[in-house]
Amino acid sequence: MHEFLEKSLFQEVTEHSSFDLKISKWKASLGIPHYTIKTYHVPTAMVTEVNFETGGEIVGITPNHTELFVSLFHTRPLEDDDIVHELLHVKYPDLGEDEINIKMDEILGSKINKQFKSTKKST
Numbered sequence: 001m002h003e004f005l006e007k008s009l010f011q012e013v014t015e016h017s018s019f020d021l022k023i024s025k026w027k028a029s030l031g032i033p034h035y036t037i038k039t040y041h042v043p044t045a046m047v048t049e050v051n052f053e054t055g056g057e058i059v060g061i062t063p064n065h066t067e068l069f070v071s072l073f074h075t076r077p078l079e080d081d082d083i084v085h086e087l088l089h090v091k092y093p094d095l096g097e098d099e100i101n102i103k104m105d106e107i108l109g110s111k112i113n114k115q116f117k118s119t120k121k122s123t
């Protein structure tokens, strides 16, 4: 758990809906469409590194598996790999970071291959 999530500084955190479409797509393809995911943009100035300097990057979640509700906090704009990574944590809450990364690579690797193949066909 990162420092900032435990602090009550949430007034600076703004809800962000521009990633909803991407997230819905990935929720469906990962088989967890029943979860509600809300995204919040966090200013990097709020993220404290271990050395107490601010300005760190973070993408992280606080999942509630009983209510099927997940808050997703991010400093950078969310890319597919960020979303897939965090949604895999939702789907497999017991897996560690390395296992999640392996699954993420499998999913995005096959996605990229498909896109590459279809691009080749059409040219």
Ligand SMILES: [Zn+2]
Pocket: 085, 089, 097, 100
């Ligand atoms: Zn992770």
